Amino acid sequence: MSIAAKTVSGVGFDLGRVRADFPILEQRVHGKSLVYLDNAATSQKPRAVIETISRYYEETNSNVHRAVHHLSEQATNEYEAARKTAKEFLNAADWKEIIFVRGTTEGINLVAQSYGRASVNAGDEVLITVMEHHSNIVPWQILCSERGATLRAAPINDAGELDMDAFSRLLGPKTKLVAVTHVSNALGTINPVQRIVEMAHSWNVPVLVDGAQAVPHLKADVQALDCDFYTFSGHKVYGPTGIGILYGKAALLEKMPPYQGGGDMIMSVTLEKTVYNRLPYKFEAGTPDIAGVIGLGAALEYVSSLGIENVGPHESALLAYATRAVSAIPDLRVIGTAKEKAGVLSFTLGNIHPHDIGTILDQEGIAIRTGHHCSQPVMQHFGVEATARASFALYNTKEEVDRLVRGIERVREVFA
Amino acid sequence: MSSDLRDLYQEVILEHSKAPRNYRESPAANRKAEGFNPLCGDRFTIYLTMDGDSIRDVSFQGSGCAISKASASMMTQSMKGKSAAQAAKLFDSFHRLVTGLGQSNGDAELGKLTVFSGVSQFPARVKCATLAWHALQAALEGKQETTTE
Numbered sequence: 001m002s003i004a005a006k007t008v009s010g011v012g013f014d015l016g017r018v019r020a021d022f023p024i025l026e027q028r029v030h031g032k033s034l035v036y037l038d039n040a041a042t043s044q045k046p047r048a049v050i051e052t053i054s055r056y057y058e059e060t061n062s063n064v065h066r067a068v069h070h071l072s073e074q075a076t077n078e079y080e081a082a083r084k085t086a087k088e089f090l091n092a093a094d095w096k097e098i099i100f101v102r103g104t105t106e107g108i109n110l111v112a113q114s115y116g117r118a119s120v121n122a123g124d125e126v127l128i129t130v131m132e133h134h135s136n137i138v139p140w141q142i143l144c145s146e147r148g149a150t151l152r153a154a155p156i157n158d159a160g161e162l163d164m165d166a167f168s169r170l171l172g173p174k175t176k177l178v179a180v181t182h183v184s185n186a187l188g189t190i191n192p193v194q195r196i197v198e199m200a201h202s203w204n205v206p207v208l209v210d211g212a213q214a215v216p217h218l219k220a221d222v223q224a225l226d227c228d229f230y231t232f233s234g235h236k237v238y239g240p241t242g243i244g245i246l247y248g249k250a251a252l253l254e255k256m257p258p259y260q261g262g263g264d265m266i267m268s269v270t271l272e273k274t275v276y277n278r279l280p281y282k283f284e285a286g287t288p289d290i291a292g293v294i295g296l297g298a299a300l301e302y303v304s305s306l307g308i309e310n311v312g313p314h315e316s317a318l319l320a321y322a323t324r325a326v327s328a329i330p331d332l333r334v335i336g337t338a339k340e341k342a343g344v345l346s347f348t349l350g351n352i353h354p355h356d357i358g359t360i361l362d363q364e365g366i367a368i369r370t371g372h373h374c375s376q377p378v379m380q381h382f383g384v385e386a387t388a389r390a391s392f393a394l395y396n397t398k399e400e401v402d403r404l405v406r407g408i409e410r411v412r413e414v415f416a
Numbered sequence: 417m418s419s420d421l422r423d424l425y426q427e428v429i430l431e432h433s434k435a436p437r438n439y440r441e442s443p444a445a446n447r448k449a450e451g452f453n454p455l456c457g458d459r460f461t462i463y464l465t466m467d468g469d470s471i472r473d474v475s476f477q478g479s480g481c482a483i484s485k486a487s488a489s490m491m492t493q494s495m496k497g498k499s500a501a502q503a504a505k506l507f508d509s510f511h512r513l514v515t516g517l518g519q520s521n522g523d524a525e526l527g528k529l530t531v532f533s534g535v536s537q538f539p540a541r542v543k544c545a546t547l548a549w550h551a552l553q554a555a556l557e558g559k560q561e562t563t564t565e
Contacts, residue, residue: 030418063474345417353481355456356425359538371456385457385479415482 002187007257011317012310019395021046021302032203032365035400040185040344041272041369041390042235045299048100048288049239056291064290065281079290082297088301089300090230091221096279097253100293104212105135107231107246108179109210110259110283112139114231116177116179118257122148125174125203129154129162130381131184135375136210140179146274149176156381160187160336167196171203178207182214182230186375187336188319188344190218190297197226206252212236216393217315217342219308222247234292236394239299243292246283253279260285299361311394315343318392322401329408335387346373346387349408352415354388360414423534424541425482428490433482438475445473446506447558452542453543458484462551469499474552480545483535488548490529500556507549514545 022044027034033177036044056078059189062071064079075350080095082247087095099106116380120126126140130153144151152175154167162180163278171178178200183190193209200207206228211220216237222230229248235241244354248256258276262285276282303311321344326332354370361368368388372379379385390404447450447462452459460478464471493512495503506524513519513526525545535545 030420110485355458355481355544356483359424359541360421363418376457379457385459414421415430 011314012308013314013396015314015397016211018306019397021048022128022395023047023050023397024345027233028270029365029367030363034183035364035403037390037392037396037400037404038367039393039396040236040243040373040389041218043216043238043393044395045240046238048302049298053240053291053295056114059236061291063287075197075290078294078297079109079314081290082300084295085202085297085300085304086176089215089220089304090245090247091223092247093223094250097247097250098278099248099253099283100288101231101244101246102242102289103232103233103235104210104231104351105139107244108136108208109139110232111177111229111244111248112143114256114259114283115206115252116140116143117147117392118255120144120149120176124149124176125152125169125172126150127152127154127170127175127178129167129180130156130377131160131162131187131189131375132179132181132377133185133189133210133212134178134376137377141300156189156314156378159188159338159369160378160382161338161340162189162191162196164192165194165304168199168209171205172200173203175200175203175205179210180207180209181212183211183217183342183344184336184375185377186346186373186378186389187338188213188341188346188391189338190214190340190342190400192340193225193227196333209258213343216303216311217248217308219311228252234296234299237299238302239296240284240289240292243289243296245296252278253283258282258285262286264288290385302415306394312342314394315392315396316397316400319343319345320402321398322331322390322392325401325405325406329405329412331412332408335382335384343393344391346389348384348387348416349411353410356415357388357408357411360411361404364403364410366404368404420534420537424538426531426534428528428531429486430482432486432489436476436485438473438489438492439477441474441477442473442475445475447555448493449551449555449559451478451547451554452545453480455543456481456549458486458536458544460484460548461554462488462548462550464555471495471498471500471503476548476551480547481541483532483541483556484544484547487532487545490531491552494527495552502525503556504553507553510549511546514542 062075064076208229209227211232215232231246234246265285335346358370419496442463447464458480465473469502509524514535
């Protein structure tokens with residue numbers, strides 16, 4: 001079938017051309033054309049990103065912020081240009097507020113270890129939600145157990161939406177930090193982050209937003225959200241693995257102690273005393289993933305060139321189409337039915353285990369994720385061990401959703 | 417359906433996954449061990465009743481995919497009356513089967529368990545096929561939680 005040649009009416013970009021930008025999508029798996037629906041785990045990379053990275057290694061490779069020679073200057077310029085791209089992407093007020101980290105997980109750990117250890121004390125509370133990814137739970141558990149503080153989690157309802165009344169009741173004078181996901185990786189729920197930030201700020205509590213699942217689908221404007229920290233991973237937004245962004249308000253970052261010590265994060269070192277570098281370098285110890293940063297810059301430019309205002313509606317339309325289509329399948333239960341959703345369709349199918357669903361779909365060339373999605377508290381809430389999860393990206397098509405639906409029918413035949 | 421898939425989900429396997437044998441708690445068990453796969457959340461408890469060095473009864477409970485459940489079910493059937501050493505040897509042979517290493521001369525008789533040979537074409541599913549076996553081995557070695565009569 002010629003998925004690549006087709007465009008979907010109403011899409012604000014040329015879907016056929018966009019698909020041609022992603023070389024991996026031409027692949028065949030088990031003799032079938034690949035249908036890649038595991039984008040919430042990691043997205044595929046456009047040629048622009050792949051070529052930017054190889055060009056960097058072929059033409060520019062050098063260390064940054066170090067030497068006076070030509071290559072180093074060029075590498076530094078490209079590295080810092082990517083920071084400006086990220087600043088625009090998040091609409092941050094200042095490029096100094098953009099810190100390169102390995103990914104969302106490191107961004108959260110940085111805030112927990114730097115801001116958290118300096119601000120959270122015995123008897124204090126950190127507030128998260130039940131729908132967090134393990135990476136937005138465990139760093140806070142480590143912090144709280146170290147500081148004698150308590151970790152609280154706001155509950156969700158049966159649609160997978162945050163219970164805002166409960167959240168409001170859990171906020172209080174003991175709360176020192178709120179950490180909440182923008183979009184749930186297991187359910188697709190979009191949280192009302194702006195409202196959450198308003199509520200937390202009324203108690204003078206800063207808010208960290210886990211944007212890993214949000215930035216591929218919707219505009220994350222940190223000034224409009226007024227959040228204090230926002231972090232995401234490059235690889236989920238068409239960039240390379242191992243690189244991500246932590247945004248923090250300059251006033252907070254200035255006050256925070258360094259996360260790691262090493263090169264680049266210092267102004268001057270004697271054996272007695274070190275003067276730390278200014279922002280953002282204070283938080284970028286050691287030689288960074290230079291190629292990754294430049295590749296991430298290329299990915300963010302790619303998304304911006306299509307326009308997130310075009311990408312979002314295309315994906316929402318796909319999600320709505322897929323949700324309607326699978327809802328007609330007997331015994332299929334959609335997990336996560338929030339009114340505001342992005343990118344993710346989690347489901348169970350009668351008594352058929354998600355792993356068996358995943359294996360059978362794989363034989364049809366369809367890649368989905370099965371398991372607990374690093375969100376075991378969510379699984380417990382819905383009383384399931386695991387789900388099957390199809391997740392969408394800007395290059396997916398309705399024809400691929402149709403293949404998924406036929407694949408699920410095949411699963412039912414095997415287990416009939 | 418592809419032939420690989422038909423080999424994996426053989427009728428016998430599907431049938432055992434839908435109606436697992438010896439799927440019960442055993443109050444008389446003198447050993448118990450849990451097999452847990454933290455990656456996928458599959459979890460089985462194995463109840464083992466030893467009579468001296470001989471396995472009098474094995475039963476299990478828990479949740480998992482079709483492969484892990486059918487494997488647990490058929491394992492319990494093949495273990496009764498075996499000594500700990502024979503059980504270990506059977507696991508070794510089963511492991512060779514599902515990882516595609518083939519059989520060696522000294523192998524235990526796998527009998528019906530050969531229906532799991534298709535697993536070797538699906539490396540990601542080997543851990544499903546062997547989960548209950550690892551738990552049984554732990555129970556035989558008294559490694560996990562042990563109950564007394």
